[in-house]
Amino acid sequence: MTHDNNKLSVLCLFAHPDDEAFGSGGTIAELVQNGHRVTMVCATNGDVGEISDPTLATPENLWQVRQGELCSAMDVIGVADVRFLNYRDSGMPGTPDNENPASLFQSDPAKVEAQVKDLIDELRPDLLFTHDPTGGYGHPDHVTVHERVTATVESMDGDRPHLYYVCFPQKNFRTLWQDMTDNGITPPFAKEMLDEIGSPDDYVTTVRDLGDYVKIKKESLRCHQTQLDPNGPFGQMAPEWINNWMSTEYFYLKQPDNGPAQEDILASLF
Numbered sequence: 001m002t003h004d005n006n007k008l009s010v011l012c013l014f015a016h017p018d019d020e021a022f023g024s025g026g027t028i029a030e031l032v033q034n035g036h037r038v039t040m041v042c043a044t045n046g047d048v049g050e051i052s053d054p055t056l057a058t059p060e061n062l063w064q065v066r067q068g069e070l071c072s073a074m075d076v077i078g079v080a081d082v083r084f085l086n087y088r089d090s091g092m093p094g095t096p097d098n099e100n101p102a103s104l105f106q107s108d109p110a111k112v113e114a115q116v117k118d119l120i121d122e123l124r125p126d127l128l129f130t131h132d133p134t135g136g137y138g139h140p141d142h143v144t145v146h147e148r149v150t151a152t153v154e155s156m157d158g159d160r161p162h163l164y165y166v167c168f169p170q171k172n173f174r175t176l177w178q179d180m181t182d183n184g185i186t187p188p189f190a191k192e193m194l195d196e197i198g199s200p201d202d203y204v205t206t207v208r209d210l211g212d213y214v215k216i217k218k219e220s221l222r223c224h225q226t227q228l229d230p231n232g233p234f235g236q237m238a239p240e241w242i243n244n245w246m247s248t249e250y251f252y253l254k255q256p257d258n259g260p261a262q263e264d265i266l267a268s269l270f
């Protein structure tokens with residue numbers, strides 16, 4: 001799907017407002033600054049997420065506040081086309097939120113896939129970014145978005161977008177756990193979890209250095225205020241340390257099972 005002037009159409013499809021920030025914010029900023037057209041689509045409104053400061057939101061209006069946070073975050077990066085599929089956040093397995101019929105997890109897969117297909121038909125993306133099969137740490141909404149987007153792309157005949165999964169390598173979680181522990185910070189996950197979270201290290205196809213974009217990426221991330229606890233483990237990390245973590249992004253290029261192999265255009269774009 002080649003467009004005029006070698007400018008690409010880019011579709012980002014994630015589960016919650018803020019899912020774009022850490023794993024792909026630098027790449028999105030780089031694409032925008034190079035003139036490519038980016039659309040951000042968020043499947044749920046993150047209704048059951050944390051509220052870092054009760055003056056920012058209530059459980060009742062968190063969904064609206066988080067929509068605003070994502071719009072602000074995209075404004076920083078320069079993405080004007082921000083859309084919401086307005087599913088309810090599915091929470092974690094075993095919680096009532098996960099049983100809610102309005103949740104993404106409980107929604108008819110065919111309906112969600114039809115929405116994804118409509119977006120692809122309208123925007124004709126060259127690049128499509130979404131969650132990897134692990135969802136980073138297994139959140140049902142991340143995994144559901146991954147499955148619906150992948151099924152939709154695999155059902156397409158002819159030209160398909162280059163489908164990239166945003167990865168969080170297991171080795172990074174291990175290093176993070178160790179570094180936090182060494183610095184007296186309680187990690188946000190137990191040591192026993194380390195084998196179960198993150199993308200397998202050999203799964204990543206594309207590693208990108210975003211050092212030049214860390215500043216704008218951090219500024220964008222800061223818009224997700226309800227999700228940032230200054231007293232939490234990440235809030236206690238030194239700025240240099242955070243910069244280091246945020247300067248590399250990891251992707252997996254999904255080769256269609258029933259289509260031709262695709263060039264890793266993200267690796268050779270800039």
Ligand SMILES: [Zn+2]
Nearest residue numbers: 015016019139
């Ligand atoms: Zn999420």
